[in-house]
Amino acid sequence: MEKVYKVLKNVGGGSIAIGVLYIVVGITLGVINIVNGAVLLRNRRKILF
Secondary structure (H helix, E strand, O other), X not given: OHHHHHHHHHHHXXXXXXXXXXXXXXXXXXXXXXXHHHHHHHOHHHOOO
């Protein structure tokens, strides 16, 4: 039974670490998208269709 608890503890810790990683990646990509959108808005007069 103790072996099961040790495995569950490791899996839980890994899940938390992956969740934090996903949050960091999501925030980073969101900031990059906002910056790229601001650049496009600033240069919208130069865009030709």
